[in-house]
Amino acid sequence: MSDLLAGLNPEQLRAVTWPAKSALVLAGAGSGKTRVLTTRIAWLLSTGQSSPAGVLAVTFTNKAAREMQTRLAAQVPVNVRAMWIGTFHGLCNRLLRIHYRDAGLPQTFQILDSADQQAAIKRLLKSLELSDEKYPPRAVQSFINGNKEAGVRADRLPPALNPYEAKLVELYAAYDAQCRREGVVDFAELLLRSYELLSRNEALRAHYCSRFSHILVDEFQDTNRLQYAWLKLLAGEHGALFAVGDDDQSIYAFRGAEVGNMRALLADFHVAEPVRLEQNYRSMGTILNAANALIEKNDGRLGKNLWTDAGEGEKIRFFQAMSDGEEAEFIIDEVKALKRDGLPLSDIAVLYRSNAQSRLMEHVLVNAQLPYRIYGGLRFFERQEIKHALAYLRLMANPDDDNALLRVINVPARGIGARSVEGLQAAGREQGISLWQAACGAGSGRTAAKIGEFVLLIEKLRERSQGFSLAETISLAINDSGLYAMYEQDKKDGEERLANLDELVNAAVGFLPDDPAQALTEFLTAASLEAGEHQAEAGSEALQLMTVHAAKGLEFDAVFVTGLEEGLFPHENSMQDSKGLQEERRLMYVAVTRARKRLYLSSAQSRMLHGQSRYPIPSRFIDEIPAELIHSLSAKVKAPAQPQLARSAAKAPRRQADNAYGLNIGQSVSHAKFGIGVVIQAEGSGEDVRLQINFAEHGVKWLDLRYAKLTPA
DNA sequence: CTCTAAGAGATTTTT
DNA sequence: TCTCTTAGAG
Numbered sequence: 001m002s003d004l005l006a007g008l009n010p011e012q013l014r015a016v017t018w019p020a021k022s023a024l025v026l027a028g029a030g031s032g033k034t035r036v037l038t039t040r041i042a043w044l045l046s047t048g049q050s051s052p053a054g055v056l057a058v059t060f061t062n063k064a065a066r067e068m069q070t071r072l073a074a075q076v077p078v079n080v081r082a083m084w085i086g087t088f089h090g091l092c093n094r095l096l097r098i099h100y101r102d103a104g105l106p107q108t109f110q111i112l113d114s115a116d117q118q119a120a121i122k123r124l125l126k127s128l129e130l131s132d133e134k135y136p137p138r139a140v141q142s143f144i145n146g147n148k149e150a151g152v153r154a155d156r157l158p159p160a161l162n163p164y165e166a167k168l169v170e171l172y173a174a175y176d177a178q179c180r181r182e183g184v185v186d187f188a189e190l191l192l193r194s195y196e197l198l199s200r201n202e203a204l205r206a207h208y209c210s211r212f213s214h215i216l217v218d219e220f221q222d223t224n225r226l227q228y229a230w231l232k233l234l235a236g237e238h239g240a241l242f243a244v245g246d247d248d249q250s251i252y253a254f255r256g257a258e259v260g261n262m263r264a265l266l267a268d269f270h271v272a273e274p275v276r277l278e279q280n281y282r283s284m285g286t287i288l289n290a291a292n293a294l295i296e297k298n299d300g301r302l303g304k305n306l307w308t309d310a311g312e313g314e315k316i317r318f319f320q321a322m323s324d325g326e327e328a329e330f331i332i333d334e335v336k337a338l339k340r341d342g343l344p345l346s347d348i349a350v351l352y353r354s355n356a357q358s359r360l361m362e363h364v365l366v367n368a369q370l371p372y373r374i375y376g377g378l379r380f381f382e383r384q385e386i387k388h389a390l391a392y393l394r395l396m397a398n399p400d401d402d403n404a405l406l407r408v409i410n411v412p413a414r415g416i417g418a419r420s421v422e423g424l425q426a427a428g429r430e431q432g433i434s435l436w437q438a439a440c441g442a443g444s445g446r447t448a449a450k451i452g453e454f455v456l457l458i459e460k461l462r463e464r465s466q467g468f469s470l471a472e473t474i475s476l477a478i479n480d481s482g483l484y485a486m487y488e489q490d491k492k493d494g495e496e497r498l499a500n501l502d503e504l505v506n507a508a509v510g511f512l513p514d515d516p517a518q519a520l521t522e523f524l525t526a527a528s529l530e531a532g533e534h535q536a537e538a539g540s541e542a543l544q545l546m547t548v549h550a551a552k553g554l555e556f557d558a559v560f561v562t563g564l565e566e567g568l569f570p571h572e573n574s575m576q577d578s579k580g581l582q583e584e585r586r587l588m589y590v591a592v593t594r595a596r597k598r599l600y601l602s603s604a605q606s607r608m609l610h611g612q613s614r615y616p617i618p619s620r621f622i623d624e625i626p627a628e629l630i631h632s633l634s635a636k637v638k639a640p641a642q643p644q645l646a647r648s649a650a651k652a653p654r655r656q657a658d659n660a661y662g663l664n665i666g667q668s669v670s671h672a673k674f675g676i677g678v679v680i681q682a683e684g685s686g687e688d689v690r691l692q693i694n695f696a697e698h699g700v701k702w703l704d705l706r707y708a709k710l711t712p713a
Numbered sequence: 714c715t716c717t718a719a720g721a722g723a724t725t726t727t728t
Numbered sequence: 729t730c731t732c733t734t735a736g737a738g
Contacts, residue, residue: 061727089728113728187728222727255726354724359730376726413714529728549725571724587725610723611729 004042004075008035015275016040018242020049020214022235022269024262025244028306029291029593030282030555033244037216038068040242041083042075044214052082054213056234059087060222062530064553068218084212088227089187090529092194096185097525099204103197106183108398108521111528115382116403117141117186123406124175127429135171143168144175148188149224149256151195182402182434188226195230209236220245220265224256232268241269247302248295251549251587253579262302280306280593282555284313287599290625291592297624298582306593315631316599320618324563324607328364330633331560334600335370335543338558345371347557349544351591353569356609357562358545365543375546380532385487385497386504390527392477396462397520400434409439409454412486416454420447457481470519471508478505548591559595561588564603565616588621601630669693669712 005013012032015025016039027033041057044050059065065087069080084091093111096103112120121137121144147157154173160166179185185193198205215235217223220243223231235241243265250259258264265271280288288306295301321327335348350361358374365372380386388411394404410416427438439455442448461480465473478484478501487494487501511526513519544556548569563569569588574580592599603618622630670676677693 087728111728114726190728252726254724356723356730410714415714417714531728547725568724573724583725608729 004039004046008039009279011275011277011279012036012039015244015277016043018275020240022239022241022265022271023243024220024265024271024274025242025277026274026302026304027244027246027277028280028304029246029249029590030280031277031306032281033218033246033277034064034067034071036277037218037244038071038075041072041214041216045076045078050214052078053211055083055085055216056091056212056214057083057085057216057218058091058231059085059218062087062090064218065090087529088230089190092190092230093525093529095194095197095208096190099197099201102201102204103193104180105185105193106398108183108518110184110394110398110401110404110521111190111525112179112184112186112403113382113528113531114141114187115387116184116528119406120178120184120403121171121175123402124171124178127425128171128174130167130171135167140168140171140175144172145186145188146256147172148186148192149226151192151226151229153192178402182400183398184401184403191226191230195226195233198230198233205233205236208234209239212239214240214242216242216244218244221247221250221259221262222252222257223261225258225261228258228261228264235269241265246304248298248304248586249552249590251552251583251590253583274302276304278304278306280308282596283308283593284310284597286312286315286629287592287595290316290599290629291589293626293629294585294592294621294624295589298585314598316601316625316629317633318622318630319600319602319633321602321604322606324360324604325364327562327602327604328360330602331361331562331600332364332368332370334560336368338598343557345541345543348560349546349551349554349556349558349594350560350562351546351548351551351594352562353548353571353587354563355547357568361545361562371540371542372545373540373542375544375550380500380503381527382531383497383500385483385500386527388483389474389478389481389501389504390524392458392461392481392483393474393520394524395436395458396465396473396477397524399436399458402428402435405435405439408481409435409451412482414454414482415450416447420451423447424451469508470511470513470523471505473520474508475505548587551594552590555594555596557596558598558600559591560600560602561591562602563607564601564619564622565607566619567614567616568607568609569619569621585621585624588619601625 005016008016009032012035015023015036018040025033025036027036037057041055044055045052057065057068059068065085069085072078072083072085073080084094086094096105096109097107100107100109118137118141121140122132125132125135125137125140147154154169154176157169157172160169176189179189198208212234215231217231222245231241243262245262247259247262250257253259266274283291283306285308288308292305319327319330321330331350335345338348339345352358352361355376362372362374381390388408391404391407394401395408399405406421409421424435424438424442427433427441428435431438433441436455439451442451442455457480461477464480465476468476484498484501487497490497508523511519511523513522515522548561561569566572566575570581570584574584601622603616603622605615607614607616668676668678671693679693
């Protein structure tokens with residue numbers, strides 16, 4: 001016990017030993033948040049305040065859940081599996097599998113990932129003969145998910161304001177009906193269905209409320225409305241919610257996260273004041289001072305100031321490059337130098353705001369022959385060949401899964417073309433049956449025969465897999481379906497795909513189901529719920545490249561924050577209103593606090609974007625860091641716009657007064673309505689010119705010079 | 714069906 | 729500019 005609490009700082013200790021009532025722990029970056037969470041659970045258990053079964057711990061990612069389990073297992077001798085530790089989706093899945101009848105789901109319900117969901121929506125649009133021009137599947141998808149995440153079903157939506165919206169509501173209802181018919185559930189549905197199950201079934205709710213005496217939540221600032229409602233429901237009247245989060249690191253508003261949930265918790269659960277973890281064990285003082293100064297520009301914060309006793313450390317290095325290419329070269333030179341000084345490449349990260357920025361870095365890295373690893377991209381279970389294989393398995397588990405059937409009915413090619421499939425869909429729609437049932441009832445003729453063969457194939461797979469282990473079943477499906485043979489023919493990337501299929505079988509060998517009778521369903525669920533590690537050999541000795549979002553939660557000795565330019569970081573789509581800008585600032589805060597010892601900031605004076613040269617000005621975030629913390633590496637740090645224009649004139653036809661109005665980047669202008677401002681970006685030439693102007697009073701605006709009257713000021 | 718050509722779209726993303 | 733998707737021809 002004393003061992004458990006040894007080495008905690010006073011605030012951590014206060015959080016860990018918080019009495020059995022609700023708490024909000026404001027955990028700054030690098031303040032030992034995970035340690036507090038796991039130690040609290042360990043403390044609750046070892047002091048007998050809770051049994052393992054009384055603990056419910058929720059995270060956002062599988063990685064975080066696993067880490068919590070591992071660390072907890074190291075702290076207390078308890079069976080971690082007896083506790084409910086997992087992601088929101090994982091725990092909801094668990095609940096729905098147990099109570100599938102009450103939830104109105106088939107026992108073998110399958111989970112749609114985002115891509116599956118989009119495919120299902122496209123299919124729905126087609127069957128309703130709606131053009132996906134007018135109803136972009138992505139828009140429909142976000143409409144549906146947005147409403148589900150707000151806890152609203154189609155029949156509960158307020159009357160539509162216009163015919164278009166009315167159609168969306170109709171689509172929402174039709175989509176849900178389609179999912180019900182096919183026995184599938186999307187990510188948002190997992191949560192909503194589980195919420196509805198608990199809210200409607202009082203006995204069940206009472207059971208879980210009394211069972212989970214201690215509910216702990218990680219990354220609470222990322223919860224959406226539905227997740228918070230779900231937590232409140234489970235906490236019940238008197239339940240204790242122990243939430244850990246950091247409002248300054250809320251960077252997921254775009255996918256529904258509500259920072260406001262933090263303040264809501266204080267009120268709803270009668271918490272007087274958050275516990276603040278402000279001592280940072282990661283970064284040197286200068287880095288923290290920069291982060292603190294930056295985030296101070298935001299308002300509505302709960303408030304927090306990071307500090308360290310590790311000393312000031314080095315100054316932050318800032319490099320302003322002439323071009324994006326020069327920026328990349330600079331980074332590589334520095335990385336080489338750091339490597340020479342003995343810093344492993346895996347301790348160095350290059351961060352950027354948007355994925356597109358990685359291309360240039362990659363290009364230069366290949367030339368420099370430096371090994372690198374890019375986070376993001378396709379994950380294991382999202383790969384085409386894996387999805388195909390899983391579709392066969394899904395059909396074996398649940399033949400009414402139309403998504404799965406459509407994916408593989410003609411893969412490998414077996415002569416069932418688009419026409420034949422449309423025939424099946426028409427039959428299915430007419431008779432209100434699944435495509436599988438339609439396929440089973442196909443009459444005679446050439447296409448019917450081919451469809452019959454496919455039906456037979458699936459049935460055979462099912463029969464022959466009786467008594468097989470999971471791995472044997474998967475192996476059987478891959479081989480007998482002809483998938484394996486198909487990729488053997490594929491000269492281009494067949495080899496890699498075959499390797500991945502082998503890997504899939506391997507994964508099955510190591511898979512331990514809770515209920516062996518449900519092994520296949522459990523495996524398919526796991527495949528949807530954890531799409532697998534981001535590919536690329538983890539842990540290899542390579543430079544780490546990733547977006548700032550992907551870097552959240554990670555730390556490196558040296559960090560490069562790149563592309564610090566107005567319009568890129570902060571991103572132009574987010575800098576119009578203060579809400580968006582403040583989230584961009586939090587993103588910058590996250591980026592800065594990734595660094596342990598050395599932090600580089602860089603920007604470029606010209607950058608290729610969407611095939612056009614842009615001439616951005618340095619990000620305001622650089623100015624928001626106190627100048628005395630920064631050491632400038634470029635000669636022309638504070639260089640005004642003039643020399644920059646002269647340089648760009650040498651390279652590109654664009655030069656001073658290239659536009660017919662004689663206005664240039666960096667120039668002060670005056671507008672009748674918006675007042676005085678500075679030109680920060682230009683697009684087009686001649687008369688057809690748009691300028692982005694930062695107005696002192698009205699903020700950043702794009703103006704078309706054909707219409708806007710601007711005079712030099 | 715497979716290959717090519719043209720078109721759209723281009724922040725951030727886990728489950 | 730580049731990449732991904734879809735339409736149309738062979």
